[in-house]
Amino acid sequence: MPFHAQLIALQTILIKETLRFLRIWIQTILPPAVTTALYFIIFGELIGAQLGPVEGLSYTQFIAPGLIMMAVITNAYSNVVSSFFSAKFQRHIEEMLVSPLPNFIIVLGFVGGGLARGLVVGLAVIITSLFFADLHWQHPLITLAVIVLTAVLFALAGLINGIYAKSFDDISVVPTFVLTPLIYLGGIFYSIQMLPPFWQDVSLLNPILYMINAFRFGILGVSDIDIRLAFAIIGLFIATLFGYSLWLLHRGTGIRS
């Protein structure tokens, strides 16, 4: 397929995927903004007011980057896993499979859709956050890079989940039992410095910790970890998951007999 045709095909999938979640914005964009507002009211204003500063920041300020990142991660992931599984379930994935689309365009298209939803929801949550917390935007480029790369990473993870999924249960198991605990234990609501040394070491095995801290560094200039390590980990995960998803599509896992 010529390069120009590949670009058109990619654009087609991106438009299709973006329109998909925009059409149902009440289900996709509004809930994270409402949930984040509730987190700020309950944890930030009511409980956080009882706590002292964390790493020199008000508790509301401290939790804001984590809440934004949580919304980005879950939405980038769920957008791709539900879209890809739905395409398999309704069999319209066959529209792509019978066409000359290369597999990497399919991956980029779905991941682009996940990225778009992650960014749109991220923006909605950032706007919500501004009503509750004073965000400084210390390193805007780092902030942008972390949010984009993290959305890409979890969109890829969602795609792989979607490829393997055989039922609706399969697309909710990973987000519920793997992703959510990792996010909550990734230092949204606390600094790992507050943990005993053993649990600090255990926390360092959680990749989401690095993303949340890198994002917090970008906005507030504080982090529990070295952000160079965070970028290296995100990059490694993206490369691995991208290669793995291409391999799965090449094998036809879950999509070809």
Added chain:
Amino acid sequence: MTLPALTLRNLCKTYANGFEALRGIDLDVAEGEFFALLGPNGAGKSTTIGIICSLVRKTGGQAHIFGHDLDTELSAAKRCIGLVPQEFNFNQFEPVAEIVMNQAGYYGLPRELARQRAEIYLKQLGLWDKRQQIARELSGGMKRRLMIARALVHEPKLLILDEPTAGVDIEIRRSMWEFLRDINARGVTIILTTHYLEEAESLCRHIAIINQGTIIENTGMQELLNRLHLETFVLNLQYPLWETPDLPGYPVRRLNDLTLEVDVAREPGINALFQQLSTQGILVSSLRNKANRLEELFLSLVEKSDDTTL
């Protein structure tokens, strides 16, 4: 010299559970052909189509689409094919025009060209008024036509239709036949699978019958029909008959006072039958084949094939 639209050589498919769906199929479809691929349920038709459209992985053999090897020139081969599958496989929640335009996009057609093509084919298939409608709100017949429009939007040289008129009412079926004849006349090679043998007889010039994963017949439609030695006709009479007439050479049954059923062999043929009826003063107002001619042949060929494999 023109390339054949489709060439299959020793095509095999064994599924992971050990089921041997195709047992070395050889098939050639000439460019411009209107080709029927028939067979009972589970015979291997959909597997064959799945392999040609790269939805199913073959386990052996070769397939060429207009000379493009599926193993080495997959992208070029795919460009030549448009598929209308048996089951609805579009996003039920998308508007009609978007489904067609997106398919064009997957083939690399610029958006404006995609829009123009979508307009052309949706108009030809009577769906232009429904272009903004969500696909799941369409009737069954409209959904089938939507899949045809989608399959044609990149203007393939080979159109594969897997039971395209299943569940469609007679009027729409006839209009779809006209449309397909027109597409074929414009040079598009068509491969059709159907359970309506009348459809195959009416549309196709060549026929292959597949049973238990092997091709048991592959010939011209007329050649096949010529093999039919005996046909049963139902005669509607102008005046009532109170007893079964004696028509030498023609086994006859009186179904009711105004209807006879007669078996007519190729020799002496139907003209001699009418001479006898006329001699006896029996006037016929109309007649029809009791069963579809192709149906009779199809059943006898499949039964014969089943017997030889038992």
